[in-house]
Amino acid sequence: MSTTTAVPEARILKPLRRGAPRWLAWAGYGAVVLVVLIFAVSSSAFLTPGNISATLNQAAVFAVAGFGLAVVIITGGDDVVNGGIDLSVGAVAGLAGTVAAVAAGTGMQPPSAIALALLMSVAAGIINGSAVAIGLRPLLATLAMMGIAGSLNLVISGNVKVPLTGTTFEWLRDGRVAGLPVAVAVMLLAFAVVGLAMTRTTWGIRSYAVGQNPTAARVAGLNPVRYVFVSYIISAALAGVAGILLASRLSSAVPGLGDQILLDIVLVAFMSVVFSRRLVVSLGGTLVAALFVAALTNGFTLLGVASQWVGAAKGVLILVVLAVVAVRGRGTAR
Amino acid sequence: MKNSRPAVQATPLALKLLASSAALGLLVTGCSLKEPSSTTTPAPAASGAAAEQISPTDIPSLEGKTVGIAAKDIVHDFSRVVYDTVQARVEELGGEVIATQAEAKENKHVSDVENLIAQEPDAIIVILGDATTLGPALEKVNEAGIPLFTIDFQSEYSTNNVTSDNWVIGSTVARTIAENIGGEGQILVFNGFPGVAPCRIRYSELEVVLEDYPKIELIEPELQDKYEGTVEDAKQQINDALRRLPEGEIDAVWSCWDIPQIGAAQAIDAAGRDEIKVYGVDAEPGALDMIADPESSFTATVAQQTTVMGTRSADNVALFLSGAEDEVPTTSYLEPVFIDKDNVTEVRSELGI
Numbered sequence: 001m002s003t004t005t006a007v008p009e010a011r012i013l014k015p016l017r018r019g020a021p022r023w024l025a026w027a028g029y030g031a032v033v034l035v036v037l038i039f040a041v042s043s044s045a046f047l048t049p050g051n052i053s054a055t056l057n058q059a060a061v062f063a064v065a066g067f068g069l070a071v072v073i074i075t076g077g078d079d080v081v082n083g084g085i086d087l088s089v090g091a092v093a094g095l096a097g098t099v100a101a102v103a104a105g106t107g108m109q110p111p112s113a114i115a116l117a118l119l120m121s122v123a124a125g126i127i128n129g130s131a132v133a134i135g136l137r138p139l140l141a142t143l144a145m146m147g148i149a150g151s152l153n154l155v156i157s158g159n160v161k162v163p164l165t166g167t168t169f170e171w172l173r174d175g176r177v178a179g180l181p182v183a184v185a186v187m188l189l190a191f192a193v194v195g196l197a198m199t200r201t202t203w204g205i206r207s208y209a210v211g212q213n214p215t216a217a218r219v220a221g222l223n224p225v226r227y228v229f230v231s232y233i234i235s236a237a238l239a240g241v242a243g244i245l246l247a248s249r250l251s252s253a254v255p256g257l258g259d260q261i262l263l264d265i266v267l268v269a270f271m272s273v274v275f276s277r278r279l280v281v282s283l284g285g286t287l288v289a290a291l292f293v294a295a296l297t298n299g300f301t302l303l304g305v306a307s308q309w310v311g312a313a314k315g316v317l318i319l320v321v322l323a324v325v326a327v328r329g330r331g332t333a334r
Numbered sequence: 335m336k337n338s339r340p341a342v343q344a345t346p347l348a349l350k351l352l353a354s355s356a357a358l359g360l361l362v363t364g365c366s367l368k369e370p371s372s373t374t375t376p377a378p379a380a381s382g383a384a385a386e387q388i389s390p391t392d393i394p395s396l397e398g399k400t401v402g403i404a405a406k407d408i409v410h411d412f413s414r415v416v417y418d419t420v421q422a423r424v425e426e427l428g429g430e431v432i433a434t435q436a437e438a439k440e441n442k443h444v445s446d447v448e449n450l451i452a453q454e455p456d457a458i459i460v461i462l463g464d465a466t467t468l469g470p471a472l473e474k475v476n477e478a479g480i481p482l483f484t485i486d487f488q489s490e491y492s493t494n495n496v497t498s499d500n501w502v503i504g505s506t507v508a509r510t511i512a513e514n515i516g517g518e519g520q521i522l523v524f525n526g527f528p529g530v531a532p533c534r535i536r537y538s539e540l541e542v543v544l545e546d547y548p549k550i551e552l553i554e555p556e557l558q559d560k561y562e563g564t565v566e567d568a569k570q571q572i573n574d575a576l577r578r579l580p581e582g583e584i585d586a587v588w589s590c591w592d593i594p595q596i597g598a599a600q601a602i603d604a605a606g607r608d609e610i611k612v613y614g615v616d617a618e619p620g621a622l623d624m625i626a627d628p629e630s631s632f633t634a635t636v637a638q639q640t641t642v643m644g645t646r647s648a649d650n651v652a653l654f655l656s657g658a659e660d661e662v663p664t665t666s667y668l669e670p671v672f673i674d675k676d677n678v679t680e681v682r683s684e685l686g687i
Contacts, residue, residue: 043453051452058445159558160529163466173470250440250467256561260439297442301449306433 027324028274028285032292039299046302053181055298056291060183061246062264063290065089067194068238069269073281074198075207075231076138077214078273084211086232087142088128089239090262091149096121096240097247097257098153101162110168118240124149125236129229142232150258162253172248183245187287190238195283207231268293271317274324293317393649394656396429399457401651402450402480403431406462407438409562410593411618412640416461416485419644427652429456438561440467447471451478457651460492461485464530481654485647486638488531488665493654496647496666498638500532503670504539507613510634510672511540511586514611518549519585522575524568524594526559533590536615540588553584559594565620568597576605587612592621592635599624599632607631617673617687625678634674637685642668 039046069089076084096117103113124145131141177185198204210217210224217224246261247253254260271293272285297310401424408414413435421431432453436443443463450458451474458480460468465488472491475482484492511521523540527533544550557575560567568589575584584607587598592614599612599621610631614621617637624632650662673681681687 045452045454048452051449054445054448054452058448061441154558159526161464161466246441250444251470252464252466254440254467257440259562261441294445297445298449298452301432301434301446302453304430304432304453306435311437 029288031320032275032288035292035299036295039295039302043299043302046299051298051302053184055294056184056187057181057249058298059290059294060181060187061093061242061249062261062268062293063187063287064190064245065093065239065242065261065265066268066272066286066290067190067283068235068242069265070272070281070283070286071194071198071207071238072138072231072235073211073269075211075227076132077211078281081139082137084228084231085138085142086128086235086239087139087262087266088124088145088149089235089242089265090260091146091153091258092121092124092236092239093243093246093261093265094253094256094258095124095149095153095156096243097164098157098162098253098255100244101164101247101253102156104164104166104169105162110166114168114244117244118237121236121240121243122233123236125233128236129232132232133225133229146258146262150256153258154255157253157255159255161255164247164250164252169248169251172245173251183249186241186245187290190241191283191287194234194238198283203227203230264293267314267318271321273321279324393427394652394658396424396427396648396652396655399429399655400453400455401429401431401648402453402455402458403433404443404446404450404458404460404463405433405435406443408435409438410591410616412591412616412638413462415640416644419641420459420461420485420648421644423645423648424651427648429648429652440464444468444471447475451475451480454478455480456655457481457483459483459485459647459651460487460489463487463489465489481651483647483651483654485643486532494647494650494662494664494666496643496650496668498532498636498643498670499667500535501539503532503615503636503638504536505543506670506672507536507588507615507634507636508540508543510674511588511611511613512543512547512550514633515550515585517547520551520553520579520583521586521588522553522572522579522584523556523587524559524571524589524598525556526594527561527590530590536590553579559589559591564593565597565600568594569601570597572598572601573605576601576607581607581609584610586610586633589614592616592618595632595635596620596624599630602631603629617671617685619687622673622678622682622687625673625675626682628675634672637671637673637681637687639668639671639685641686 045051069086072084072086074084099120100113100117103116104110108116128142128145132138172182175182198207206217206222207227209220210222210227214224246257268289269281269286271289272281273279275285275288276282293314296313300310300313403417403420405413405417408417417433417435421433424431432450432455434446434450436446444467447458447460447468448471458475460472460482462485468489472482472489476491481493482489482491484495486497488495488497525537528537557571572587587595587610589595589598595612595614596618602610602612608631611633612631613633614635617635621632621635624630625635646666646668650666654662671681671685
């Protein structure tokens with residue numbers, strides 16, 4: 001594997017543009033620009049710095065966890081049944097928040113509490129990765145982990161909210177880095193690190209290769225299992241980061257939180273398809289999707305539209321994504 | 335029956351969605367969703383009931399005022415009715431409503447409040463919530479100079495909280511159980527929300543009352559009810575408990591709300607274990623139907639005056655914004671109404687539930 005060169009990878013990457021018409025690749029961005037314009041014209045509050053900052057802040061948790069899920073889907077392939085998926089992201093995020101809160105509550109220093117929470121998340125990722133590596137279907141393996149993490153969360157928290165206080169966590173909630181809320185800074189940092197890793201490193205390019213066509217990747221000398229294994233660890237670690245950000249935002253770890261956030265994380269990761277030039281799941285697309293979903297919720301409120309409509313809007317978005325994927329799939333010789 | 339809401343939402347969603355985003359900021363859309371549901375809830379009764387304390391004519395107009403509403407959920411009847419009536423009353427008083435509901439998601443509830451602040455309404459009403467998770471967001475409401483009102487949610491930042499007297503509810507239910515089962519026996523409890531204030535209060539009142547009934551025990555381990563999928567889950571849990579605990583080992587089932595008890599009573603009725611009595615709170619329509627059925631194990635519940643809660647909160651906003659701050663108490667307590675098999679029909683027609 002160490003002897004592989006970039007040539008076969010480039011060949012694997014080449015036919016990525018599938019059967020979709022070229023304009024479709026820009027339709028997603030077009031929709032975002034249109035919606036933002038509508039909101040900006042209709043509400044003077046929409047583009048105020050305070051509101052933009054609040055919206056970015058609301059997107060951060062879903063974006064960070066979404067990046068991890070995107071890596072899993074990229075590496076495992078986006079086939080709905082057999083492809084890469086990590087259903088445990090929500091539960092692991094919830095567990096990380098609870099572990100941090102309980103640890104901090106027992107007097108542990110915040111950095112140690114956060115480290116412990118992240119270790120716990122990585123452990124979940126290792127189990128997920130191992131299960132998938134030995135051949136379990138990701139959908140089922142991570143569903144099992146979702147149950148385990150969710151139930152551990154209840155045990156550790158005693159099914160009560162665990163307050164998360166102290167200057168460190170208050171800083172995570174209300175602090176600013178270079179004028180941006182801390183959660184937004186973390187989101188951008190995670191995007192930069194994971195985004196660069198996926199597109200500019202050998203490892204990242206190979207992960208794409210493994211996800212697009214594992215057989216070809218194997219023929220080219222890659223070991224797909226290795227990349228898939230790592231992807232679940234990245235996903236769980238980022239879910240842990242998201243969980244700590246969310247617990248800080250809520251000033252407490254909330255039992256059952258995992259179920260509340262899972263769908264939105266899955267939504268932004270899959271929605272990234274419409275924000276990618278090649279119409280595949282991508283990190284950049286995930287970021288745009290998370291911002292778009294947050295802006296929708298925010299903008300609808302500013303317009304005075306009852307927030308039930310946001311659920312409808314998300315439903316329409318999912319349909320659009322599925323339609324795009326279907327159109328893309330047409331003409332693809334699989 | 336009463337749940338016309340999902341049906342209303344389902345059909346014209348996509349179309350209306352497009353229309354609403356195109357129809358730059360027409361507040362009409364905010365109203366269009368509510369019309370069907372307010373017809374199913376007794377809005378007229380609500381304004382009539384508000385007359386108990388202050389006659390409607392005394393309530394100043396909300397003309398030109400905007401009131402933001404952040405409800406935690408519209409999952410069960412209590413929150414749905416409060417959500418609808420408070421909106422109906424604000425509009426009746428001439429005000430504009432920006433309504434949000436968080437689908438029972440803590441994170442969305444915080445976001446909703448933040449988004450409302452950006453809109454700079456004249457007042458914000460928060461329906462249900464948690465002091466810990468919402469605290470920082472409510473502090474921002476205060477910092478923005480927007481008066482905050484709450485319903486069934488005690489917060490240090492709230493100008494006025496409209497709530498039932500949960501201590502009375504808790505002790506009344508507890509006393510009733512203790513007396514009904516003859517002062518001795520075992521009670522199975524659902525205690526899934528020890529962190530939610532009304533539930534915490536009602537549970538501690540149960541403990542206080544039982545101090546004087548040493549022959550009554552709470553069965554360990556306590557059951558954990560869930561916030562969503564509650565009925566089915568509770569039914570399953572009670573079925574398991576019935577298998578584990580034979581006749582004579584359970585005398586009553588307690589919960590701080592009706593929803594799990596609907597499932598519990600279904601399971602008990604189906605198993606024919608008529609020695610067990612079920613008690614809840616909230617007067618959910620499903621629970622009332624069962625209480626009205628003489629064969630059912632569902633024995634009693636407590637009605638909160640949900641429609642009055644909504645109108646009272648809107649009235650308090652109007653009074654406060656008109657300068658009559660003295661007339662707005664820190665907490666507006668509403669009398670709970672105890673409902674059992676004897677008075678269920680009567681109370682239902684009285685309260686319109």
